[in-house]
Amino acid sequence: xxxxxxxxxxxxxxxxxxxxxxxxxxxxxxxxxxxxxxxxxxxxxxxxxxxxxxxxxxxxxxxxxxxxxxxxxxxxxxxxxxxxxxxxxxxxxxxxxxxxxxxxxxxxxxxxxxxxxxxxxxxxxxxxxxxxxxxxxxxxxxxxxxxxxxxxxxxxxxxxxxxxxxxxxxxxxxxxxxxxxxxxxxxxxxxxxxxxxxxxxxxxxxxxxxxxxxxxxxxxxxxxxxxxxxxxxxxxxxxxxxxxxxxxxxxxxxxxxxxxxxxxxxxxxxxxxxxxxxxxxxxxxxxxxxxx
Numbered sequence: 284x285x286x287x288x289x290x291x292x293x294x295x296x297x298x299x300x301x302x303x304x305x306x307x308x309x310x311x312x313x314x315x316x317x318x319x320x321x322x323x324x325x326x327x328x329x330x331x332x333x334x335x336x337x338x339x340x341x342x343x344x345x346x347x348x349x350x351x352x353x354x355x356x357x358x359x360x361x362x363x364x365x366x367x368x369x370x371x372x373x374x375x376x377x378x379x380x381x382x383x384x385x386x387x388x389x390x391x392x393x394x395x396x397x398x399x400x401x402x403x404x405x406x407x408x409x410x411x412x413x414x415x416x417x418x419x420x421x422x423x424x425x426x427x428x429x430x431x432x433x434x435x436x437x438x439x440x441x442x443x444x445x446x447x448x449x450x451x452x453x454x455x456x457x458x459x460x461x462x463x464x465x466x467x468x469x470x471x472x473x474x475x476x477x478x479x480x481x482x483x484x485x486x487x488x489x490x491x492x493x494x495x496x497x498x499x500x501x502x503x504x505x506x507x508x509x510x511x512x513x514x515x516x517x518x519x520x521x522x523x524x525x526x527x528x529x530x531x532x533x534x535x536x537x538x539x540x541x542x543x544x545x546x547x548x549x550x551x552x553x554x555x556x557x558x559x560x561x562x563x564x565x566x567x568x569x570x571x572x573x574x575x
Contacts, residue, residue: 291315291326296360296367308465311337311480316370323370325356330364334424334546335539336417337480339364341410345482348457351404354396354476371477373470381464381498384507390467390494391511393474398456398487405457412460412483414528414535418443421538424546432541432557442568443534449527449575450486451520458485462493487512492529496563497536523574530567536560 292301297319306314312329331338343366349355360367422436460481468475491512495505509517509525540557
């Protein structure tokens with residue numbers, strides 16, 4: 284860690300007295316709070332992560348587009364393996380905060396700005412984030428590792444195919460695709476969306492499902508979320524498509540953790556995370572099946 288902190292101090296955008304503090308969080312990178320020139324900055328240190336299909340050039344382009352759209356901090360410096368942005372003075376949300384129904388209108392407004400406005404400011408090629416492709420990619424890695432979860436892959440791949448077929452017609456938006464509570468900051472006046480590792484073109488249903496499933500929304504809250512986003516009470520077809528994508532979101536998160544169990548070097552209990560999300564996945568699949 285000391286070596287990484289020294290690298291942060293030596294970044295070309297800093298000079299003079301530079302204080303570096305590690306920040307918690309970040310499962311594909313290291314995060315630091317930096318005090319320099321009387322200001323605060325956040326530095327993300329991380330190289331490309333092919334296991335999780337993360338390319339840092341794309342993360343940078345997405346973060347810049349999100350800043351112009353007014354939902355993300357300004358990027359002040361980027362170089363190979365390092366991204367520096369202005370610090371947002373605010374409180375990182377918890378799942379309980381996100382699930383608070385009073386915050387739902389602001390969250391939906393934030394998502395719409397990401398989905399609709401950010402794509403107009405993206406410069407260069409845009410990647411897609413298709414959860415079914417991601418699931419197939421993870422299945423190949425799990426089979427190659429020949430670990431504990433290898434025997435699960437035929438059933439999970441069959442589930443991916445079934446959910447993809449059940450999704451129906453798709454419209455594309457610019458999705459964030461990683462709506463954990465820790466990626467949303469409340470500064471007291473507005474919400475900010477950070478961490479664009481997985482950003483890319485996707486169905487809006489993925490972000491909506493991701494928001495609900497990661498943060499423990501009730502059935503009522505999910506219906507209200509869909510009504511706010513689409514401007515109408517969700518019909519049966521929308522609910523079926525949403526249920527398919529909700530299960531797909533949980534499938535992707537489950538397999539992400541299965542892969543991380545054997546490929547990550549970070550000190551994190553991936554095993555417990557896998558079991559938690561696998562249980563959530565089973566519940567979501569039962570809901571999807573009940574609508575068909």
